[in-house]
Amino acid sequence: MAGEITETGELYSPYVGLVYMFNLIVGTGALTMPKAFATAGWLVSLVLLVFLGFMSFVTTTFVMEAMAAANAQLRWKRMETHKEEDDDDDDSSTASDSDILTPDSYERAEKQPILSVQRRTSPNLFEITDRVEMGQMASMFFNKVGVNLFYFCIIIYLYGDLAIYASAVPFSLMQVTCTTDNDSCGVETDAKYNDTDLCWGPLRRVDAYHIYLAIFTLLLGPFTFFDVQKTKYLQILTSLMRWIAFAIMIVLALVRIGKGHGEGHPPLADPSGLRNLLGVCVYSFMCQHSLPSLVTPVSSKRYLTRLVFLDYVLILAFYGLLSFTAIFCFRGDSLMDMYTLNFARCDVVGLAAVRLFLGLFPVFTISTNFPIIAVTLRNNWKTLFHREGGTYPWVVDRVVFPTITLVPPVLVAFCTHDLESLVGITGAYAGTGIQFVIPAFLVYHCRKDTQVTFGYGTVNKHRSPFHHTFWVGFVLLWAFSCFFFVTANIVLSETKL
Template sequence: MAGGITEMGEPYSPYVGLVYMFNLIVGTGALTMPKAFATAGWAVSLALICILAFMSYMTTTFVIEAMAAANAQLRWKRREQEAVKDSDSSDYSDDEVIVRGRSEPLEARPILSVQRGGSSPDQFDIVERVEMGQMASLFFNKVGVNMFYICLIVYLYGDLAIYAAAVPMSLMEVACGNHSCSAGSVKYNDTDLCWGSVKRKDAYRVFLTIFTLLLGPFTFFNAQKTKYLQILTSVMRWIAFSMMIILALIRIGKGEGQGRPPAASFSGIPNLFGVCVYSFMCQHSLPSLVTPISDKRRVGRLVLADYALILAFYSLLSFTAIFCFAGGDLRDMYTLTFTDSCHALDAAPLRYFLGLFPVFTISTNFPIIAVTLRNNWKSLFHRDGGTYPWVVDRVAFPLITLVPPVVVAFCTHNLESLVGITGAYAGTGIQYIVPASLVLLSRRHLEPALGRGAVNKHRSPFRHTFWVGFVLAWATFCLMFVTANIVLTETKPKN
């Protein structure tokens, strides 16, 4: 995610890019939305998800503009370096260059001194993949770069904790649930027995231990997601999502819908905010996603279409869920609503499929996220020209990557809270604060070099500085609101 410059990669059409972005955004985080919708109320949820979709779309256009600006700055830096090399081979001394017909010391020459009349829209072509970490290095000061990496690391820790809890919980439900339907629907809690004298919470920890032992070692090595594995997990994801939507619609059509969600319940808004922010997250992966698109002239319209489709899909998934199932029947992870209720789904093979669906899809992502987090730790403490001792590189960094999220997963498997906290804090930084800061500072960096007449052809439709300030103010308000609610909830006397 956060790294240096790489090649553009295998190009693909804009419509393939649309599909990739759709698949990237609509992940397992969507499975926590129905419960959050039921808790906050249907009217409040619909209004908030529309606002958050708009805000996320705006910051996505900010990142794309910053990517183009980064490409332009790197392109001009290379030209400057070539100009310096040419001047070194001339008749003048090594420490002088010719500027406007006179000799000047090299250290007095601007880093990005260019002929402003020679700028063209092509200089903003996005032809190199510049990850967010590299953009932060280009446009932020040292403090800003460190803050970016800390924010990204916290977000990745939250991701790993969610993954580490979701897989064992799904395995526990499959192993300990009622799949014969002989006893009807049964509601369980963590202290109920799973098999023999083993309680459900102990079975969860057993599965978490197995999960850690099987996938944890990948943190110590490099792992790459293959193309065919992506295709397989995408197909499984869409079969599962479509199945849940269709099953809920069938029950509602038969008049069996039991959901009576309130229009508004403001106590559920903070968690809904975190869940929705998490479910619209794609900004950190945009460089890898947008750069290979062969024709970027329509990338802005495709991004807008993607967000409209995703908003419609989230609304359909969540509204069919909250009007089909009573609030108490909805689980933190929506697939579990079907796997532990024979009334919801009486076909055992389909219940097994939905129960194991998060296991396969999340397990393939866990090593990738872990390696990404490990590499970002290395980048944060990187020393120019220095290398890490073997023990630090191969043991210490993987351990500080793996241990904290596993410990969190051992302590709690409340996915709704994990997703809400991760999205509300680290997600706000990655999705709002970083893109707004990148686009603002990229404009300030390029104007002295390229001149005010240079126009970024990938500039955001929200090009006025007001929108940058609006996003930063929105992010600040959201953080204050969520924090105040958490404090009030913790200090509220319990009956």
């Protein structure tokens, strides 16, 4: 998230990039999608999922176009700097005999373009070779107010992310370890429960949740105060675990449905579930903020847009398969906030090892991501308040920023473990800003800057297929509609209560 140009790093093929993008998008949001599908109805859920996938693809192409424009701006500035240095050298070397045209100077003059626009319109200017993060693109194309709003949106989204992570891990541990008198497997047999029910001896379920939350905070919270990097092997391990878990859940649900044991009878549509479904779907397609790190190392970007489109088609198919097998396998009122917990039941999975693996799957994968997100949020706070040439006192840098990063999401997790609502609200507000509003304004301003710098008629080789201004307005209108709908829905829900 930091607004700096960093090294591209090791290049990889377009197909490897396709896999990386798939893994980036398909994350925690997918585990909350089945319940959202069951609540909103299968038909309206399918339509909204396809539409939001399409809208996310549109804004992904917006971000890639802005990345290419930012690369062109930076490359042009470097060319101008080198030209000025060359001109200074030429002036100093010919100061004593400026009127004599030597063969060398004549040759140099012949090689110089008559009009600088010839160099400006070169398609190579728009190659994406420098990794320009969204923070730097915001500083290049937005004014000061726009930059501050950008960081504010990113920070709110990361807070939501951390709150989801901080509640998901203790919630999963509570569900797996709290037993009931009639449950021989040692896990919950139904999604309906009361937090005041006993867990271990005199301890209630909510007490167990708070204990797990305290342990989670004590173990992973300190990483917020230090720099931490996600290693390549950790990425491989978490990705492998994710796909094993997803494959097991889909196969088990299909087998259960095939044997005639499916309990789900989802409605076609239920407007009361649209709010959470909207937020969950937005959250589940989130990748725009990570595109610079993902796209820049791709070795060949000739068919980049087509590959991204293919990725979105595969992700839509996967989300549809996961959600439809879930809603027809389990009753809507028995689907858990974390779908993996539905398989921690004896009547669904016979093998105890598989039940334990699926029940604890969110614990392993989310725990590895929590420190990364926390450090990213802390660094964004620093960037937001950074002053040119200034440094922070040690206490502010090492204590204040990590504390304001860690405490709010832990407090939210302490108050609630309603994961569906947390994901829905985070996706509907901050997620909508990052996925729709910011890319739309980025592409609009980068197009204006490109015309001013390189002249009208200049074509960005990575221009979005949705290059008409209509699409920018349509995306912003859709984002505003999301804000309005979710807010109105929350207000109406509170009024009924």
